[in-house]
Amino acid sequence: MILLEADQIRVALAGRPVVNGVGLRVAAGQMLALLGPNGAGKTTLLAALAGLRPFQGEIRIQGRSLARLNRRERARVLAYLPQGQTAHWPLTVRRLVELGRLPHQAPWHSPAAADRLAVASALERTGIAALAERPFDTLSGGERARTLLARVLAVEAPLVLADEPVASLDPYHQLRVMELLRDHADTGAAVIIVLHDLTLAARFCDELVLLRDGRLVASGTPRSVLTTHHLADTYRVTALQGEYESQRYVLPWQRYSRDREYPG
Amino acid sequence: MTASTDSQRYRQISLGLVVLLVGLTVAGLLLGSLPLNPWQTLLHLLDGDPRLAVIVLEIRLPRVLLGLLVGASLGLSGAALQGLLRNPLAEPGILGVSASAGLGAVLALYFGLARVTVWALPGCALLGALLATLILALLAARDSNPLSLILAGVAVSSLAIALTSLALNLAPNPLALSEMVLWLLGSLRDRGLSDVALAIPFMAVGWALLLSAGRELDALTLGEDAARSLGVGIGWLHARVIGGTALTVGAATAVTGTVGFVGLIAPHLLRPWLGYQPSRILLPAALTGAALLAAADLAVRLIPTRQELMLGVVTALLGVPFFVHLLLYTRRTAP
Numbered sequence: 017m018i019l020l021e022a023d024q025i026r027v028a029l030a031g032r033p034v035v036n037g038v039g040l041r042v043a044a045g046q047m048l049a050l051l052g053p054n055g056a057g058k059t060t061l062l063a064a065l066a067g068l069r070p071f072q073g074e075i076r077i078q079g080r081s082l083a084r085l086n087r088r089e090r091a092r093v094l095a096y097l098p099q100g101q102t103a104h105w106p107l108t109v110r111r112l113v114e115l116g117r118l119p120h121q122a123p124w125h126s127p128a129a130a131d132r133l134a135v136a137s138a139l140e141r142t143g144i145a146a147l148a149e150r151p152f153d154t155l156s157g158g159e160r161a162r163t164l165l166a167r168v169l170a171v172e173a174p175l176v177l178a179d180e181p182v183a184s185l186d187p188y189h190q191l192r193v194m195e196l197l198r199d200h201a202d203t204g205a206a207v208i209i210v211l212h213d214l215t216l217a218a219r220f221c222d223e224l225v226l227l228r229d230g231r232l233v234a235s236g237t238p239r240s241v242l243t244t245h246h247l248a249d250t251y252r253v254t255a256l257q258g259e260y261e262s263q264r265y266v267l268p269w270q271r272y273s274r275d276r277e278y279p280g
Numbered sequence: 281m282t283a284s285t286d287s288q289r290y291r292q293i294s295l296g297l298v299v300l301l302v303g304l305t306v307a308g309l310l311l312g313s314l315p316l317n318p319w320q321t322l323l324h325l326l327d328g329d330p331r332l333a334v335i336v337l338e339i340r341l342p343r344v345l346l347g348l349l350v351g352a353s354l355g356l357s358g359a360a361l362q363g364l365l366r367n368p369l370a371e372p373g374i375l376g377v378s379a380s381a382g383l384g385a386v387l388a389l390y391f392g393l394a395r396v397t398v399w400a401l402p403g404c405a406l407l408g409a410l411l412a413t414l415i416l417a418l419l420a421a422r423d424s425n426p427l428s429l430i431l432a433g434v435a436v437s438s439l440a441i442a443l444t445s446l447a448l449n450l451a452p453n454p455l456a457l458s459e460m461v462l463w464l465l466g467s468l469r470d471r472g473l474s475d476v477a478l479a480i481p482f483m484a485v486g487w488a489l490l491l492s493a494g495r496e497l498d499a500l501t502l503g504e505d506a507a508r509s510l511g512v513g514i515g516w517l518h519a520r521v522i523g524g525t526a527l528t529v530g531a532a533t534a535v536t537g538t539v540g541f542v543g544l545i546a547p548h549l550l551r552p553w554l555g556y557q558p559s560r561i562l563l564p565a566a567l568t569g570a571a572l573l574a575a576a577d578l579a580v581r582l583i584p585t586r587q588e589l590m591l592g593v594v595t596a597l598l599g600v601p602f603f604v605h606l607l608l609y610t611r612r613t614a615p
Binding site: 063066067068087088090091092094095096097098101102103104105106107108111112115116118119121123151164167171 | 366492495498499500501502503505506508509510511512513555556557558
């Protein structure tokens with residue numbers, strides 16, 4: 017089942033076109049990575065998919081036009097983790113995760129049983145149940161990342177949009193966060209994630225979308241997208257590629273300098 | 281600390297504050313400059329002493345009521361603004377609403393409107409507050425970034441203070457000058473039940489707007505984009521908090537003059553006990569603000585000075601050291 021479908025998306029920021037005619041689709045159970053160099057328009061595209069930036073084109077979620085969903089409906093079908101997410105007040109972990117239940121709660125009502133269950137499950141899955149009463153500012157980087165991810169999971173939305181959720185995490189926590197998102201997709205959700213780590217993208221994602229200068233360069237399976245040619249064309253690097261335990265790795269190795277010719 | 285003891289603590293603190301408020305109200309009614317102790321006052325009052333009834337019901341009661349209402353308004357709007365602007369140093373004065381209300385009142389005194397009808401001064405003050413809000417709303421509609429809003433507030437505030445100074449500068453006579461200056465210092469002295477009646481409708485609407493924003497202010501902890509993705513309408517939230525502040529603080533300033541620092545301090549007094557979640561601070565901050573102002577007014581009345589101290593002076597004298605402590609402490613814990 018196609019969960020999200022986007023056609024000919026154009027987004028302009030301050031009059032400058034940042035995303036220029038990109039289309040993509042993601043099905044339930046799939047994990048899709050948005051790739052591309054800095055400034056390619058990944059973050060802007062993801063924010064548009066979340067309904068947070070004005071766009072031209074058509075975005076349908078579960079067959080319904082995003083533009084026709086009201087705020088609460090939209091908040092229940094998609095959960096969004098912004099780039100560099102942090103907490104402005106040092107709330108406890110539990111209180112932060114509870115914020116994910118906001119779209120489900122009527123005003124002036126205390127959390128219902130379903131809300132408490134969703135929060136408990138999110139805390140459990142991210143392995144932070146023991147930290148539930150700790151203030152956010154006393155957590156390590158990895159614990160913070162898991163807390164913010166738990167907040168996203170607590171929404172229990174069929175669609176999760178995460179912007180660089182593994183940035184500035186150690187290798188252990190990068191793998192942990194990717195596994196959590198992969199597990200979430202395996203339970204039937206669709207996950208769209210902005211990534212810079214090509215190996216993580218190749219290993220954990222079903223579908224890659226490669227952008228450059230706001231345009232679609234390639235989309236499809238990791239094998240078809242992460243070619244030597246595409247990496248040279250978009251990231252301007254060569255990469256070591258291979259397989260280990262029948263999974264692909266892609267290791268950026270050398271950049272092309274300005275005066276050096278790209279290979280065909 | 282689990283979720284249930286958490287809400288127990290919230291109830292205990294709120295209840296404690298209510299008990300404190302009842303105590304301060306009784307003290308405010310029974311204590312004063314008369315050479316009678318509270319017990320004698322109560323006995324005379326129950327005997328039906330008409331002179332004492334006038335003092336307690338027509339002089340002290342409006343004063344105590346206004347203190348509670350104004351304090352609650354300042355505390356509540358301070359807590360809501362700190363949540364909206366995600367800044368622990370925000371307070372109602374920062375938006376320029378109090379300064380604009382002050383300007384309205386000073387103009388009413390300057391042009392002698394205040395002598396025409398008793399409604400002129402608070403009416404002009406409210407008008408000033410609403411005008412400032414309109415300017416802020418127009419600026420916020422273009423750009424909802426907290427920093428832009430704070431800068432806009434500083435601009436509105438500076439303009440209002442400059443125009444107020446101009447009015448003082450051009451004051452027709454020393455009497456008018458002292459009248460304006462004393463009003464600006466803030467006081468609950470010689471207020472009547474008509475002042476209470478004037479302020480209450482505006483405050484009630486403002487309180488409702490501010491209290492309704494709790495959950496959305498919580499979501500704003502995650503930043504604007506994440507809050508919007510959780511279904512929060514940012515523009516509507518701004519409109520409610522700014523509008524609610526204008527109504528409550530505008531009405532408060534209209535009847536008492538400028539009283540600073542209560543809105544800043546009240547939320548901070550609660551955070552060590554109640555945590556940082558904006559929605560859990562709102563109501564207790566209103567109660568704390570009311571208690572602070574009631575206590576400050578009691579102090580003003582009981583401290584024997586040659587002239588009665590002005591309320592705004594006392595809250596500022598107590599507030600500034602707290603503000604400095606806050607600045608130092610915030611810098612230490614900033615991420």
